[in-house]
Amino acid sequence: GAGVSQSPSNKVTEKGKDVELRCDPISGHTALYWYRQSLGQGLEFLIYFQGNSAPDKSGLPSDRFSAERTGGSVSTLTIQRTQQEDSAVYLCASSRLYNEQFFGPGTRLTVL
Amino acid sequence: AQSVTQPDIHITVSEGASLELRCNYSYGATPYLFWYVQSPGQGLQLLLKYFSGDTLVQGIKGFEAEFKRSQSSFNLRKPSVHWSDAAEYFCAVGATGTASKLTFGTGTRLQVTL
Numbered sequence: 001g002a003g004v005s006q007s008p009s010n011k012v013t014e015k016g017k018d019v020e021l022r023c024d025p026i027s028g029h030t031a032l033y034w035y036r037q038s039l040g041q042g043l044e045f046l047i048y049f050q051g052n053s054a055p056d057k058s059g060l061p062s063d064r065f066s067a068e069r070t071g072g073s074v075s076t077l078t079i080q081r082t083q084q085e086d087s088a089v090y091l092c093a094s095s096r097l098y099n100e101q102f103f104g105p106g107t108r109l110t111v112l
Numbered sequence: 113a114q115s116v117t118q119p120d121i122h123i124t125v126s127e128g129a130s131l132e133l134r135c136n137y138s139y140g141a142t143p144y145l146f147w148y149v150q151s152p153g154q155g156l157q158l159l160l161k162y163f164s165g166d167t168l169v170q171g172i173k174g175f176e177a178e179f180k181r182s183q184s185s186f187n188l189r190k191p192s193v194h195w196s197d198a199a200e201y202f203c204a205v206g207a208t209g210t211a212s213k214l215t216f217g218t219g220t221r222l223q224v225t226l
Contacts, residue, residue: 004155033213043202045213059213091155100146101214103156 002026004104006092012110013082021077021107025094032075033101034067038088046090049075050097082111114139114205118217126225127195133188133220135203144206145186146214147177151199159201162186163208173197198224 005024013019025032034046045059049069060066064082069075079086089108093101115138125131137143144163148156160171167179177188186203200221204214 035214042218043216045215048213056213093156100158100161102158103148105155 004092004094004102006090006104006107008107009105010108010110012112014112015084016081018078018080019082019109021079021090021092021109023075023077023092023094023104025073025075025092026102028096029094029102030072030097031095031101032069033093033095034075034077035091035093036088037091037106041088043091046077079109082109084111087111114143114207114215116203116205116215116217118201118203118220120220121218122221122223124223124225125193128192131188131190131193131197131222133201133203133222135186135188135217136184137186137203137205138184139205139207142181142208144208145177145179146204146206147171147175147186147188148202148204148216149173149199150202150219156202159188193222193224195224195226198222 007022031050033048036044047057047067049055064080067077087110089106091103091106093103095101117136119134146161147159149159150156159175160169162169162179170176175190179186200219202219203217206214
């Protein structure tokens with residue numbers, strides 16, 4: 001597609017459940033990033049993937065968060081045993097190497 | 113560690129007036145600098161970027177920004193604001209020469225009065 005796509009656009013879940021968020025980057029972009037946007041914390045970096053290199057996981061807030069990128073394209077962010085403080089908008093971005101990042105529309109996660 | 117400060121949380125301007133949004137960064141070398149805009153319920157759209165070269169950069173929608181190394185600033189300007197410019201604006205810094213994370217400021221919400 002023309003831009004970064006994310007699904008679902010909205011996700012409501014119960015505390016303690018696991019959720020998966022998906023990101024389809026722009027074709028040909030080798031780098032993929034996940035960020036979280038919440039009222040209290042602003043925009044926070046979570047993780048990024050670059051080609052076949054080991055991902056930079058330095059922004060993941062706890063071991064309940066994980067992400068994978070299959071075939072150098074689609075990425076899934078998984079949050080296990082969700083907590084209310086995980087409620088946020090999760091943004092995905094992609095870029096060519098050393099270039100600007102293009103963002104998707106985000107997934108709004110609400111944990112009840 | 114890199115950081116970004118946007119000192120103005122909320123700014124209101126009249127349509128047709130000029131605009132300047134402030135951004136100060138902290139980074140050990142020459143950074144990559146960006147301005148993004150976010151409309152309600154939308155993702156982030158890139159307005160402009162600075163990687164190197166001319167310190168005055170032009171972006172989309174009539175925006176420009178000037179990189180001032182001596183002041184560690186990258187302020188965003190527009191000569192005449194339109195009502196459709198009402199949104200939240202984020203300044204961001206990235207490390208040079210790498211594909212790496214962006215560090216964002218806390219954002220400035222722009223309100224435009226008619």
